[in-house]
Amino acid sequence: MTFDAIDRKLIQLLQEDSKQTNKELSNKLNLSVTAVYERIKKLENHNVINKYVALINNDKIEKSFVTFCHVKLIQHTQEYVIKFEEEVANLPEVLECYHISGDYDYLLKVIVKDMGAFREFMVNRLTKINHIGSTLSMFVINEVKHTTAISI
Amino acid sequence: MTFDAIDRKLIQLLQEDSKQTNKELSNKLNLSVTAVYERIKKLENHNVINKYVALINNDKIEKSFVTFCHVKLIQHTQEYVIKFEEEVANLPEVLECYHISGDYDYLLKVIVKDMGAFREFMVNRLTKINHIGSTLSMFVINEVKHTTAISI
DNA sequence: GGTGAAATCCTCGGGGG
DNA sequence: CCCCCGAGGATTTCACC
Numbered sequence: 060m061t062f063d064a065i066d067r068k069l070i071q072l073l074q075e076d077s078k079q080t081n082k083e084l085s086n087k088l089n090l091s092v093t094a095v096y097e098r099i100k101k102l103e104n105h106n107v108i109n110k111y112v113a114l115i116n117n118d119k120i121e122k123s124f125v126t127f128c129h130v131k132l133i134q135h136t137q138e139y140v141i142k143f144e145e146e147v148a149n150l151p152e153v154l155e156c157y158h159i160s161g162d163y164d165y166l167l168k169v170i171v172k173d174m175g176a177f178r179e180f181m182v183n184r185l186t187k188i189n190h191i192g193s194t195l196s197m198f199v200i201n202e203v204k205h206t207t208a209i210s211i
Numbered sequence: 212m213t214f215d216a217i218d219r220k221l222i223q224l225l226q227e228d229s230k231q232t233n234k235e236l237s238n239k240l241n242l243s244v245t246a247v248y249e250r251i252k253k254l255e256n257h258n259v260i261n262k263y264v265a266l267i268n269n270d271k272i273e274k275s276f277v278t279f280c281h282v283k284l285i286q287h288t289q290e291y292v293i294k295f296e297e298e299v300a301n302l303p304e305v306l307e308c309y310h311i312s313g314d315y316d317y318l319l320k321v322i323v324k325d326m327g328a329f330r331e332f333m334v335n336r337l338t339k340i341n342h343i344g345s346t347l348s349m350f351v352i353n354e355v356k357h358t359t360a361i362s363i
Numbered sequence: 364g365g366t367g368a369a370a371t372c373c374t375c376g377g378g379g380g
Numbered sequence: 381c382c383c384c385c386g387a388g389g390a391t392t393t394c395a396c397c
Contacts, residue, residue: 060271062272070265070267070272073264073265074266074267075264076262076264077229077263077264077265078262078263105271106271107267107268107271107272108265108266108267108268109265109267110228110230110265110266111229111230111265111266112225112227112228112229112263112264112266112359112360113225113226113260113262114226114260114263114264114359115222115259115260115361116259116260117361119212119258119259120214120222120361122361122363127318144355144356147356148355148356151362152362153356154356154357154358154359154360154361155354155356155358156354156355156356156357157277157351157353157355159279159349159352160350161349166279195313197311197312197313197318198311198312198313199310200309200310200311200312201309202307202310203296203300203308203310203317204306204307204308205306205307206306206307207264207266207359208264208306209267209306209322210303210304
């Protein structure tokens with residue numbers, strides 16, 4: 060599907076705050092409520108909008124220890140790769156996992172309570188997965204910027 | 212604030228889908244609609260819930276080229292650090308920026324259309340910021356897992 | 364934490380340019 | 381095709397138990 064200027068603005072607005080009423084959106088877009096409603100439905104049906112979620116403050120729930128973790132596999136047979144990706148997907152501490160270029164195979168974003176919980180995670184959860192060659196962890200000292208809104 | 216089992220379940224549900232009605236939530240939590248309403252308001256007022264957003268499909272809007280970019284500064288005077296963090300916060304291509312431990316100072320998540328746009332971003336936008344020593348880019352080959360929901 | 368009612372909103376049929 | 385109006389039904393919100 061293609062987007063006009065109004066669609067782009069609408070996507071931007073919903074990425075910033077999805078709890079706005081269609082009425083509020085209609086004011087900002089100079090449209091009727093129905094027109095806004097139909098544009099949103101179109102974006103949802105075309106899977107441009109994936110889902111609506113609540114974002115929570117990680118330090119309010121004792122999950123303020125964030126780590127980026129590089130992982131290298133011993134071998135890269137399809138069997139090993141699939142197994143690793145499956146297991147990682149099931150670890151709740153891993154919010155994100157990317158197959159990346161460079162010295163390591165994967166980059167993981169891990170979030171836990173503190174250093175103790177991270178050690179526990181590494182020893183008992185992550186490295187329990189077979190075929191992991193080596194890991195390299197980088198601890199987040201400060202979150203400078205973090206948005207889910209992709210500019211369009 | 213402290214959470215009971217119902218709060219935790221509620222947070223989990225809202226992180227998965229914030230468009231559920233309070234009625235649907237009340238069924239899943241075995242509560243009345245009003246009780247759900249008040250619990251949500253409490254979470255919002257205590258900033259446990261930060262905001263509500265629409266998540267969009269990046270490849271549906273021509274932003275499928277994702278890169279993690281390490282950045283090292285030449286110096287680490289407060290002036291340089293503040294300047295860099297300000298400038299990065301204003302770059303729409305940069306969704307996330309973390310001050311991290313390790314060989315580099317910062318880790319950035321950058322999202323653009325394609326390799327050409329990335330080159331353009333590096334040459335004309337990122338490295339135009341003063342005091343940047345060196346960079347190292349890792350391209351995302353495949354997104355194995357990506358969630359905003361922190362398990363509680 | 365629950366009940367009930369008012370205010371507001373979502374949703375969709377019908378019609379216009 | 382994209383937009384607007386209007387109305388029914390659902391939802392949010394709040395005073396009160």
